[in-house]
Amino acid sequence: xxxxxxxxxxxxxxxxxxxxxxxxxxxxxxxxxxxxxxxxxxxxxxxxxxxxxxxxxxxxxxxxxxxxxxxxxxxxxxxxxxxxxxxxxxxxxxxxxxxxxxxxxxxxxxxxxxxxxxxxxxxxxxxxxxxxxxxxxxxxxxxxxxxxxxxxxxxxxxxxxxxxxxxxxxxxxxxxxxxxxxxxxxxxxxxxxxxxxxxxxxxxxxxxxxxxxxxxxxxxxxxxxxxxxxxxxxxxxxxxxxxxxxxxxxxxxxxxxxxxxxxxxxxxxxxxxxxxxxxxxxxxxxxxxxxxxxxxxxxxxxxxxxxxxxxxxxxxxxxxxxxxxxxxxxxxxxxxxxxxxxxxxxxxxxxxxxxxxxxxxxxxxxxxxxxxxxxxxxxxxxxxxxxxxxxxxxxxxxxxxxxxxxxxxxxxxx
Ligand code: ATP
Ligand code: MG
Numbered sequence: 001x002x003x004x005x006x007x008x009x010x011x012x013x014x015x016x017x018x019x020x021x022x023x024x025x026x027x028x029x030x031x032x033x034x035x036x037x038x039x040x041x042x043x044x045x046x047x048x049x050x051x052x053x054x055x056x057x058x059x060x061x062x063x064x065x066x067x068x069x070x071x072x073x074x075x076x077x078x079x080x081x082x083x084x085x086x087x088x089x090x091x092x093x094x095x096x097x098x099x100x101x102x103x104x105x106x107x108x109x110x111x112x113x114x115x116x117x118x119x120x121x122x123x124x125x126x127x128x129x130x131x132x133x134x135x136x137x138x139x140x141x142x143x144x145x146x147x148x149x150x151x152x153x154x155x156x157x158x159x160x161x162x163x164x165x166x167x168x169x170x171x172x173x174x175x176x177x178x179x180x181x182x183x184x185x186x187x188x189x190x191x192x193x194x195x196x197x198x199x200x201x202x203x204x205x206x207x208x209x210x211x212x213x214x215x216x217x218x219x220x221x222x223x224x225x226x227x228x229x230x231x232x233x234x235x236x237x238x239x240x241x242x243x244x245x246x247x248x249x250x251x252x253x254x255x256x257x258x259x260x261x262x263x264x265x266x267x268x269x270x271x272x273x274x275x276x277x278x279x280x281x282x283x284x285x286x287x288x289x290x291x292x293x294x295x296x297x298x299x300x301x302x303x304x305x306x307x308x309x310x311x312x313x314x315x316x317x318x319x320x321x322x323x324x325x326x327x328x329x330x331x332x333x334x335x336x337x338x339x340x341x342x343x344x345x346x347x348x349x350x351x352x353x354x355x356x357x358x359x360x361x362x363x364x365x366x367x368x369x370x371x372x373x374x375x376x377x378x379x380x381x382x383x384x385x386x387x388x389x390x391x392x393x394x395x396x397x398x399x400x401x402x403x404x405x406x407x408x409x410x411x412x413x414x
Contacts, residue, residue, distance in 0.1 A: 007114070007122030009308070017322040022310060023107055025153045026127040030105035033146045035129050038104040040085035046075035052084025052293055054261060056201040058209070061193070063112040078111035082128045083261075083286070083302055084293070090132065091295045100133030107307075119277030119309045130302035132290070137237035140265045140285060141245060143301050147269060147281050148247050150305070156313055158272035159280065162252035163242075165235040166203070166223040168263050168287070175226040176202055182220050189216060206256040222253035231264055238265060261286040265301065271313040280313055281305040326376035328413050329395075331358040331383060332368040338383040345383075345408060354413050373398070379413065381406075 004010060011019060030037070046066050053060050065078040079085055086104055089095075095102055106128050114120055129146060131139050144161065151159055167175060179202040187195060191210040198205065206217050227235065242249055249267075257266045266284035283303025290298040315321075329349065333342040342358040349356045357377065359368050365382070372380045380396045387393040387408065394403040395411065 005122070007116035009121055009123070013324055015321075017324055018311060018314075019307070021322050022154060022307060022314075023127070026105075026107065026150055026305075029146060029150045029153060030127075030129060033103070033129075033142065033149075035103040035105040035131075035146075038086055038089065038106050040079075040082070040089050040106070040108075042109070043076050043078050044085055044088065046077040048084050048088055048293070049077055049080060052087065052261065052289060053081060054201070056197055056204050058207075059112060063114055065111045065113060079108070080112045081110055082106050082108050082126060082304060083130060083289070086128075086130050086302075087290055087293050087295070087300075091290070091293060096290075096295055096298060101139065102132040103129070105129040117277065118275050119306070119312055121308060125307040126304045127307060128302060128304035130300060132298055132300045134301075135287070135299035137234050137241055137265075139299075139301055140234075140238045141241035141247075143283060143303055144242065144247060144249075144267060145245055147283070147303050147305065151269065151280075154310065154314065155319065156271070156280075156310065157317055158313070159269050160272075161247065161249040162255045162268045162270055163239070163249040164224060164252055164255040164266050165227055165231055165264050166256055166262055166266055166284075167227050167231045171223070171226050171228040171231055172203075175221065175223055178221040178226065179203065179205065183216065186216055203256060206254075218254070223256070224251070224253050234264055257282060257284050261289040261292065263287045267303070269305075271309070271316075273316045274309065274312045277309060279306070280309045325355060326378070327355045327357045328377070329354065329356045329379040329381060330368070330372035330375070330377035331356065331381050332365055332372060333359060334365045334382070334384040338385070338388055341388055341408070342383050348409075349413065352412055356413075383408075 049064060050060055055061070059080045064080050066075055068074070069076050086106070090102060107125070108128070109123055109125055111123050113122055116122060129143065131143055148161065180198065183190065183198055183202060183205050187198065189212055190198065191208065191213050194205050194208050194213050205213060206220060208214060208217065255266050255268050262284040264285045264287070268279045269281040271278050271280050281303055283301070285299070285301040287299045290300060331342040331346055333339040339359065346356045346358040357375065363371060369380065378398060380398060381393050383393060391408045392405055393408055395406045396403040
């Protein structure tokens with residue numbers, strides 16, 4: 001038997017109602033905050049992610065699914081995230097000349113070659129939103145408010161918003177040398193990747209997953225202590241806005257985010273009780289990315305939510321899962337003629353938009369009634385010789401145990 005690829009998931013029909021419920025809350029909230037849905041390809045030129053995510057990040061260095069396209073001999077990657085593609089698309093379609101801000105959301109699958117575990121798979125699903133063309137802290141607050149609002153509508157409890165600022169190019173210089181001094185002093189203890197990062201991109205040492213680097217990183221200098229006056233003012237404005245909106249947060253200098261393009265605001269929503277992979281949403285400002293990908297400089301901020309982790313968190317708090325829909329009517333039939341009539345009437349009613357079922361597997365009448373009960377049909381109707389003759393039958397309301405006589409060829413469901 002062929003099995004699914006390690007780190008992928010199947011979602012069967014008894015679970016999809018939960019996915020649909022979550023996704024519809026996400027779509028609904030995105031709409032209320034003025035975000036339009038964008039759909040981009042599942043794969044892109046590898047270079048887009050090398051430039052857009054950063055070629056010293058774990059995602060690009062270790063986790064991308066990359067292959068050479070058959071005929072064109074160029075490198076292609078399955079998307080590991082959504083932001084780079086959104087920026088590429090908006091540049092490719094000239095959206096930079098549209099009225100600002102630009103607001104997009106997406107529900108996508110992403111691919112990363114990581115060690116599969118609870119809350120971490122190789123194909124996973126994200127809800128993401130991106131806002132372009134607004135540099136003030138109100139844009140940051142709006143994004144955080146959208147994410148919180150999704151969580152609130154889902155009834156997800158036990159979440160903490162961790163907030164930090166990693167500054168801009170101006171504050172980066174001083175911070176960078178502080179990091180190089182700090183990590184350089186312990187160079188020999190670092191993993192090989194981080195030894196290289198120390199020269200190329202010391203900020204990446206802060207989110208290395210290797211236990212030793214990770215524990216060294218805990219004592220590292222904090223970005224928040226190196227902010228320039230503008231970045232400091234931006235961060236203060238953001239916290240004032242969040243206070244005004246009643247959105248609670250903790251300032252957490254350990255949040256630096258795994259991708260290269262972030263500037264200023266970075267944040268994560270972290271859930272209790274779902275184990276080590278507890279970040280259900282991560283985001284931040286990335287004012288340098290659009291320019292990096294060839295556009296005119298344009299401020300931007302976004303986030304991505306891991307749908308599988310949202311589900312883990314909802315289940316950990318014991319939410320009641322939405323059930324698959326039950327049919328309005330089950331038509332039971334006795335004998336071959338009646339079965340044929342049942343199939344025809346079922347089709348007629350389905351054309352009126354009703355969810356109706358009848359037997360397809362040759363169950364006995366008794367077994368059909370048992371099955372109708374099991375699938376929770378609101379009404380049942382039994383067809384036998386008499387009913388076929390008179391073209392009338394009794395429609396039984398399963399809840400109230402009442403019945404009304406109906407005309408087989410014209411009745412509709414109440
Ligand atoms: P992590 O630190 O957990 O690896 P990340 O910083 O790599 O997360 P992002 O790139 O910010 O993650 O992706 C946004 C969100 O997508 C994460 O907060 C998480 O909820 C989800 N996510 C990321 N990678 C995976 C994965 N391999 N499996 C399931 N969900 C994931
Ligand atoms: Mg990761």
